[in-house]
Amino acid sequence: MTAGSERVVERLFFAAAFVSAFVTVFIFGFLVYYGLPLFSGGRFIEILSSPWAPHQGSFGIYPMIVGTLAISMLAMVFAFPLSMGCAILISVVSRGRLSKVIRKVVEAMTGIPTVVYGFVGIFLLIPLVRNVFDAGSGMCVLSASLMLAVLVSPTMILFFCDSFDRVPRSYGHAVLALGGTRIQQFLHVTLPCSWPGIVVAVTLALGRAVGDTLIALMIAGNAVQVPGSVFDSARTLTSHIALVFAADNESLEFKAIFACGVSLYLFTTILVLIIRLAVHERGKCGQVR
Amino acid sequence: MQPLTQPFIPSSVKIRVSNLSFSYNGREILRDTSLEFPEHAITAIVGPSGSGKSTFLMTLNRLWEELPQCTMGGRVEILLNGIQQNIYAPDCGVEALRRRVGMVFQMPNPLPMSIFKNVAFPLQLAGEKDKNVIRRRVEETLQDVGLWDDVKDRLAGSALSLSGGQQQRMCMARAMILRPEILLLDEPASALDQKAAEAIEQLLVRWKQNCTILIVSHYLDQVKRIADSVVELQGGQLRNRQVATPRV
Amino acid sequence: MKGASVGRFVERAIITFSWLAGAILLTVICAVTGYLCFKGLKTMSPALIFGSTDPMSALLLRQRVFDGLFPAMAGTLLLVLMSVGWAIPIGTAAGIYLAEYAGGGTKKIFNLLFDLLAGLPSIVIGLFGFSLTLFLNRHVSKELHPCLLLSSIALAFLILPYIIRTTQIALENLPVQNRLTGLAMGATRLQNLFHVLLPQALAGMVSGVLLAIGRCAEDTAVIMLTGVVASAGVPRSILSHYEALPFYIFYISSQYADQQELATGYGAAILLLFICLFLFAVAFVIKKNLPCQVFSQR
Structure with missing residues (x-):
């Protein structure tokens, strides 16, 4: 292999990395370009805060933003304690074989297709919610966030466990040597040391919950309204894109889905930056304590 | 044995x-720091641990360039093919240099391939295509390090299945198959038992006829047994040191 | 002593809570898989896939299957193969660049952008795929419409960050010693990469690819916007519409006409679930066992 061809291959590697990185920026450019009439002259803020009434010429995505936040936040409210409990079970409470088996099951759960969750949601969860809460059709914020909680929990559990395991053993042994229990060790050493990892896990899970299309689309009911209670139907930004896409082309109404896309893009950017900061903090944590 | x-x-x-x-x-x-190393001799490099002896070896084959956050100043000149060359000159190919300056590490580092492939690997990297030449050279070199009889029936087996001493001798065969002019060894026997270490020492003594050998060592008795001269690295300085007891 | 008993109570509460959480999670997962199996296992038969068509003539594309999953499975298979075909070369090369060549600043920017790409919701990637189609349709060829080709390109972008990351991590996790071994023998960087580093990183890379395949097979949002349809038969060309398993499940869940169709939906869901779990298991096994196996045979 000559030095020349060595250079060529190296350039090819760079080109591949550059193209992949460029696409990320390119996607944003495309979304803005195609949604352009809606973004000019400060109209973007207006769109984010006004209602959706295409017949009156108002293409605001405010209801969808509220719907997205309501469903994903509620999902986090269910998923966080559940995941924390499971992570404690795996890392602290149970030992040996059982802990390993539960971990394997959780890992396998990350491989379950979203559409399968949605499908089971329709035929199993919705009738349940309808009967238990007597909540109309059962297609509501509550159902969607319950199912989303199941979707995001495995990722959160694995990240929690991972950040617990990163805490150096010697710290914990210090507590045990003083006559502390494993729970005390967890509460006083492991948990305080692993908060950056917990932030990363929660942020990632929130990103998945906000970005998921299928579950909300299949079981949240998709009504364009600001949900007043957890039993109201709601529409997320992601399902709005899917639904309007199926309906129409070329109109201003259609352009609004690019506003949804841009909002999701920006939201993801913020989450990624938060994760970066938290990971940076984690790098420091190990040394200081 | 007549040392x-x-x-x-x-x-x-x-x-x-x-x-x-x-x-x-x-x-x-x-x-x-400045120093000269004589040809066809075994020079032992001693010094407190952490003084940078291994790093010093890496300045002679430019291997430190692959590690992050290193900086170097000064000149290193090596007599290669009878010509004195500045190895950091821009026209000095780093791969060609490393083929002339072999290196053996502290821990045996067989690559996860067969024994044969491990030993033949440098030839292959250097562009040797002839299967017969490769076979012959592998056999010669393995015989040279005294490993041939142990491994000739399992050349296709994994190198990881060899014992520690055998692995290190295989690594030495791998370093010598290109017939380098200089061999750098970084405490090659520190992970081995007494017997394996002695086998390696004998090899080095034999090899110095056609090779210049630099060996980092912690063991003073080992140094005494084989070294022609001793260099101490301390406080960032390389100094020639008298061999403590005259050899008989 | 009072403090100790409060502490004891908190401890009890935490332990009970964690068991409860574990029980809830396991119950949910058993309910999901159990329900699917209960409703769908009885549909598992060649008829689920080929309907009333003869399997052989369906496989040889002599006859179109109307009442089975065969077109959807064929569509998903082609889709996965094509997207992985795009993503593997680009993703591997980019991962290698990041692990082996990129320096400080460049690496930081690339890392950030790949994190962002990995975090983008798949519907946004789908929307991008669709706008790409609009763009190509206007400026390149009027013949281009949402189709298998464009779906596979959009999906490739979705899985690209996975492949880049697993390649990068597999290479960066190799011990420094292994890296120096080849170089000390006079290997060039590229020789060292291909002969020493990549073979050792292979297991990590392959398991990354398998997870990416799983992601391709299950994704619905991207393909919804780039050319999948409910009924198209086996795709005739890469420029035609196609069917896919996950979209079929989605479609059936709201549009089923009778119990027969719904049962096919359950069957499809089980099939997809098993495909994804299977890929997942294989990836797991490879990650654990491949290094020794590959090399002992060399």
Whole structure:
């Protein structure tokens, strides 16, 4: 292999990395370009805060933003304690074989297709919610966030466990040597040391919950309204894109889905930056304590 | 066994290090130090642990360039193919240099391939295509390190299945198959038992006929047994040291 | 002593809570898989896939299957193969660049952008795929419409960050010693990469690819916007519409006409679930066992 061809291959590697990185920026450019009439002259803020009434010429995505936040936040409210409990079970409470088996099951759960969750949601969860809460059709914020909680929990559990395991053993042994229990060790050493990892896990899970299309689309009911209670139907930004896409082309109404896309893009950017900061903090944590 | 009856005769200079400085991760390891190393001799490099002996070896085959956060200043000249060359000159190919300057590490580092492929690997890297030449050279070299009879029936087996001493001898065969002019060894016997270490020492003594050998060692008795000259690395300086007890 | 008993109570509460959480999670997962199996296992038969068509003539594309999953499975298979075909070369090369060549600043920017790409919701990637189609349709060829080709390109972008990351991590996790071994023998950087580093990183890379395949097979949002349809038969060309398993499940869940169709939906869901779990298991096994196996045979 000559030095020349060595250079060529190296350039090819760079080109591949550059193209992949460029696409990320390119996607944003495309979304803005195609949604352009809606973004000019400060109209973007207006769109984010006004209602959706295409017949009156108002293409605001405010209801969808509220719907997205309501469903994903509620999902986090269910998923966080559940995941924390499971992570404690795996890392602290149970030992040996059982802990390993539960971990394997959780890992396998990350491989379950979203559409399968949605499908089971329709035929199993919705009738349940309808009967238990007597909540109309059962297609509501509550159902969607319950199912989303199941979707995001495995990722959160694995990240929690991972950040617990990163805490150096010697710290914990210090507590045990003083006559502390494993729970005390967890509460006083492991948990305080692993908060950056917990932030990363929660942020990632929130990103998945906000970005998921299928579950909300299949079981949240998709009504364009600001949900007043957890039993109201709601529409997320992601399902709005899917639904309007199926309906129409070329109109201003259609352009609004690019506003949804841009909002999701920006939201993801913020989450990624938060994760970066938290990971940076984690790098420091190990040394200081 | 008849170790070293002939006295050590200083011959021409093989390696000349001038004004060498080196720092790793902001820590200064070598500070403006100069020294010459004679040809066809075994030079032992001793010094307190952590003084940078291994790093010094890496300045002679430019391997430190692959590690992050290192800086170097000064000159290293090596007599290669009878010509004195500045190995940091822009026209000096780093791969060609490393083929002339072999290296053996502290821990045996067989690659996860068969024994045969491990030993033949440098030839293959150097572009040798002829299967017969490769076979012959592998056999020669393995015989040279005394490993041939142990492994000739399982050349296709994994190199990881060899014992520690066998692995290290295989690594030495791998380093010698290109017939380098200089062999750098970084405490090659420290992970091995007494018997395996002695086998390696004998090899080195035999090899110095056609090779210049630099060996980092912690063991003074080992140094006494095989070294023609001793260099101490301390406080960033390389210094020639008298061999403590005269050899008989 | 009072403090100790409060502490004891908190401890009890935490332990009970964690068991409860574990029980809830396991119950949910058993309910999901159990329900699917209960409703769908009885549909598992060649008829689920080939309907009333003869399997052989369906496989040889002599006859179109109307009442089975065969077109959807064929569509998903082609889709996965094509997207992985795009993503593997680009993703591997980019991962290698990041692990082996990129320096400080460049690496930081690339890392950030790949994190962002990995975090983008798949519907946004789908929307991008669709706008790409609009763009190509206007400026390149009027013949281009949402189709298998464009779906596979959009999906490739979705899985690209996975492949880049697993390649990068597999290479960066190799011990420094292994890296120096080849170089000390006079290997060039590229020789060292291909002969020493990549073979050792292979297991990590392959398991990354398998997870990416799983992601391709299950994704619905991207393909919804780039050319999948409910009924198209086996795709005739890469420029035609196609069917896919996950979209079929989605479609059936709201549009089923009778119990027969719904049962096919359950069957499809089980099939997809098993495909994804299977890929997942294989990836797991490879990650654990491949290094020794590959090399002992060399």
